[in-house]
Amino acid sequence: xxxxxxxxQYQHVQEGEDFTTYCNSSTTLSNIQWYKQRPGGHPVFLIxxxxxxxxxxxxxxxxxxxxxKKNSSLHITATQTTDVGTxxxxxxxxxxxxxxxxxxxxxxx
Amino acid sequence: xxxxxQTPSHQxxxxxxxxxxxxxxxxxxxxxxxxxxxxxxxxxxxxxxxxNEISEKSEIFDDQFSVERPDGSNFTLKIRSTKLEDSAMYxxxxxxxxxxxxxxxxxxxxxxxx
Numbered sequence: 467x468x469x470x471x472x473x474x475q476y477q478h479v480q481e482g483e484d485f486t487t488y489c490n491s492s493t494t495l496s497n498i499q500w501y502k503q504r505p506g507g508h509p510v511f512l513i514x515x516x517x518x519x520x521x522x523x524x525x526x527x528x529x530x531x532x533x534x535k536k537n538s539s540l541h542i543t544a545t546q547t548t549d550v551g552t553x554x555x556x557x558x559x560x561x562x563x564x565x566x567x568x569x570x571x572x573x574x575x
Numbered sequence: 576x577x578x579x580x581q582t583p584s585h586q587x588x589x590x591x592x593x594x595x596x597x598x599x600x601x602x603x604x605x606x607x608x609x610x611x612x613x614x615x616x617x618x619x620x621x622x623x624x625x626x627n628e629i630s631e632k633s634e635i636f637d638d639q640f641s642v643e644r645p646d647g648s649n650f651t652l653k654i655r656s657t658k659l660e661d662s663a664m665y666x667x668x669x670x671x672x673x674x675x676x677x678x679x680x681x682x683x684x685x686x687x688x689x
Contacts, residue, residue: 511678562620562633
């Protein structure tokens with residue numbers, strides 16, 4: 467079955483620093499989505515990337531979809547305390563979403 | 576603003592008992608999904624439901640599970656004989672288009688099997 471791997475599992479960041487989380491799929495995807503889950507909360511849709519090589523930005527967040535549509539990354543600049551949570555990538559294929567294990571982000575003020 | 580609501584927020588049940596988890600869409604959506612998330616782990620797809628029928632399901636969604644939309648509004652997930660390993664958060668989500676897949680999750684039901 468489809469496997470989506472995500473690294474790192476944990477990211478401890480100093481406030482103001484940048485970081486990146488990476489996502490790799492074992493199969494080519496129709497699209498890739500990113501979700502954020504705050505502690506005790508539910509996954510919240512952030513963005514969807516559909517085209518090969520696509521790059522999208524949301525304020526301090528930059529999302530990329532690889533040329534082969536098998537990998538993706540999320541880069542956050544100038545991390546703030548509001549960025550705390552777990553970021554999941556999710557690969558969409560055959561009308562199903564397969565989530566990665568997530569990157570749990572903590573921020574040191 | 577919630578996309579869907581879920582009841583109950585927390586369900587405690589004994590092993591072997593049946594549970595029904597409910598999802599109520601805010602508006603009339605066509606695509607619904609159930610996911611589970613064991614504590615500290617990733618979100619796992621269970622089943623998708625379109626036009627009152629199961630569209631796709633995962634290997635997790637075995638004969639112990641069933642879904643239905645009994646009154647055309649509420650969307651339910653039934654676990655027939657719960658096991659300890661069924662303890663998890665269960666999320667209902669609604670989708671916009673089948674081909675795009677972006678989904679909007681409800682607040683979840685925490686199921687604890689003792």
